[in-house]
Amino acid sequence: MKRIAIDAMGGDHAPKAVIEGVNRALAEFSDITIQLYGDEEKIRPYLEANERVTIHHTKEKIDSDDEPAKAIRRKKEASMVLAAQAVKNGEADAVLSAGNTGALLAAGLFIVGRIKGVERPGLLSTLPTVDARGFDMLDLGANAENTAKHLHQYAILGSFYAKTVRQIERPRVGLLNNGTEKTKGDPLRKEVYDLLEADERIYFVGNVESRDLMAGVADVVVTDGFTGNAVLKAIEGTASSLMGQVKTALLSGGALSKLGAFLLKDNLTALKQQLDYTSAGGAVLFGVKAPVVKAHGSSDARSIYYTIKQTRTMLDKGTVAQLVDAFAEGE
Known part of the structure; x- marks a missing residue:
């Protein structure tokens, strides 16, 4: 199973658009599990019952106008931070968010971590x-x-x-x-x-x-x-x-x-x-140890679905794992 951690509270139309995109992805792909991080009370009304999805409740989130690095350090229980932490802890294989771009980049660099040999991961x-x-x-x-x-x-x-x-x-x-x-x-x-x-x-x-x-x-x-x-x-x-x-x-x-x-x-x-x-998916912070994928802030359910599909493809192909090996051997 490919385990994807998702910041359910990130984006202009969250959590509705995020959850509806998740529902479609779960219906189409039988080889993924979804970990949703966010306010359970707001998530539940949109979520279709599925044994391959779990909710990790938190009411804290990173807002669009938060200063990225400070938000990552201070909001330890924010949905985006917890999703990235799940990847670091080996509980998930990838993280996805439509929230604050700078904060997600900071989470990718400081929590997930860059691949040895890559000086500056790029979006x-x-x-x-x-x-x-x-x-x-x-x-x-x-x-x-x-x-x-x-x-x-x-x-x-x-x-x-x-x-x-x-x-x-x-x-x-x-x-x-x-x-x-x-x-x-x-x-x-x-x-x-x-x-x-x-x-x-x-x-x-x-x-x-x-x-x-x-x-x-x-x-x-x-x-x-x-x-x-x-x-x-x-x-x-x-x-x-x-x-x-x-x-x-x-x-x-x-x-x-x-x-x-x-x-x-x-x-x-x-x-x-x-x-x-939007049909190509989101922007990938490429050069970190796991897929960190940024969906557009204005993403609708369709965009979220395609971003999950893109993340699944990266995991299926072992893209990041191969990249780690390639840089470990030396450019």
Whole structure:
């Protein structure tokens, strides 16, 4: 059984969305058990009876405006802290939360712990492309500043994730830059380019520009946390705005436009699915000793379900265990 500890109180729509996502996952996957951490009185009304789910009651939680490191230290009984502690104690195999991102990163680093040899774990997420293959990008904000060695390790980590979780035999790694030429970029980007080009373990395809990301120019995209977080939000915002504008244009243009919308329904549904980043799951703090997965704060039940599915896949493939072995042997 794959044991997943979940912060039931994290996220904008908790605990309802979290529990409804859990119900769907339990119904579909017979090889997982769920440990819910949170207020039992608030959880029970949404939870369907299942022998593979348990509730660990606590009324303390970490709020979205709490200072991450302080919250982890001071709120020892918070649902997120207890879920991470269960992983550390060997009572669970992974932790998932839609709550305070900084607090979950702190819990991953200070409670679960980083893999020996990984200097700075990075936040990784699979983002959409027009061909529906997607690409993995890191760091997405775990670290505001990075060294060349950190980004080199991100390329290794991202390639490993793409191979084991997404089953891409030879992931193409691109370095996010302001141009595709080797000479482009600041001193950091130039140093990283040389490191990646010299590493035979990585299929490095060179610099990539942000405008080409959704065209599928690479399977893994490496950048610093500040830039990655900005690009992530730009992609999310663009996808959401695009679908909203298409819907408005079709439904506000009179009878002919509405007829066109009806005729294009299947095509528009396919487009929406291609741009839907939530179906890939959450963001993974990659480089720590167990899967620490962050669902979007606004996650609905569907998003939570897909994040549980992603976590299950990581456990099924033994992704983190293999990564530990790989770094133990030396990069």
